[in-house]
Amino acid sequence: MAETKLSVFKKFADLNEAKEVAFILAEKGIEVQLADNSPALDITFSGNTLDNQIELKIPAEDFRKAKDLLFSELDIKIEEIDPDYYLLDFSTEELRDLLLKCDEWGEYDVLLARKILASKGEDTSDARMEEWKMQRLEELAKPEKIPFMWIVIGYLMCFLGGLLGVFIGYLIWHQQKTLPNGQKVYTYREYDRKQGRKMFWLGLAMLSIVTLYKLLIGPLYL
Template identity: 40%
Template sequence: MTEEFITFEKFNDKHSAEELGQILKETNIEYLLENNSLSFDPTFANNGFGTEYCLKIKKEDFKKANEILLKKSEKEINEIEKDYYLFTFSDEELIEVVSKSDEWNKFDVTLAKKLLKEKGIDVSEERIKKIEEQRILELSKPEENHKGFLILGYISAFFGGIWALFIGWHLLTYKKALPNGNRVYTYSKEDRKHGNRILIIGIIFSILWLLYYLLK
């Protein structure tokens, strides 16, 4: 069985994704590049809306890849212009960049740490480790408030059709990737039970409706 590749970073343009892929390739890290962009632009603006490229690597390579990008960012910081937008951030905003590092690129996180350190704010390895652990705990929590989604699922299930099967399967099995490479269920145990019921009801009613139309 092929080892699973997990999303490491997402990009809005193919060039940036390929650039990172090349860096990983040079350090013997296997990767996959997936184009998850929308095939149709509802805005008709041709402005990249819905464009998303996912660069995936194996879970075992997450630590090595992060270390490589960290070293690259540290070198680039010495060449940064003083009009870079991060220099206008307040202490609170810089701390948020560090504490939510999964939402920012490695360069911005590294620069934020440097700026905070220059201001005398503690960004020691020990504190960063605690921040990262707390962030993992937060991201591991299941998403909530899906009543509308559940109602739609049950309604779709009684009418049969692909929507019911999709919603049920999605609620039951969908997982999200954490910054450390681990994957956890996106929805709570209770929501996954609902997903299982919707899936079963959807299958049953799909068969019943099919028999009805065939007999009719």
């Protein structure tokens, strides 16, 4: 039986919170996997930080089911919320932005923001939420632009031996990101991915030349 491929569903800064969510999903029959992927250094080109590095992975086809399950676990009454809770100080525009970017927030805050907006007479119907989700997906699916300096560094590394250039080129060429609905898309623009592909093959060529040189010419100088 083929092993199920898991995708990152949520990221957490707190391990206990991650375990709690994983337990809820596992109880409902969803395959889960927790991984601490805090990098020793940033291997992307977008200024990644060390926040939210506990990753909860589930099958991509279960993303919608998992989101619905987590929301169904919540029962929020505005009148019972601590009056000092920070969301109560959010403006209407800030609450709308939170719902638009609900993938960046926990289920509790999303549901509370929705209830607060509804209490103000704002449209937070399922249809409106779906509209925001589609808008967000379109925004997140847009490919990113690689800083020009990384292209220069990648090619430079190719000519200085190849190995690091191969790594950078492959990363630019093949790196993907997972959207909130579980869909995977390439991270970088087509133009940048073409540069990454060229970098990858150039790096391999230079690495082969350097290796052959060391094997055939190098011993003559020993």
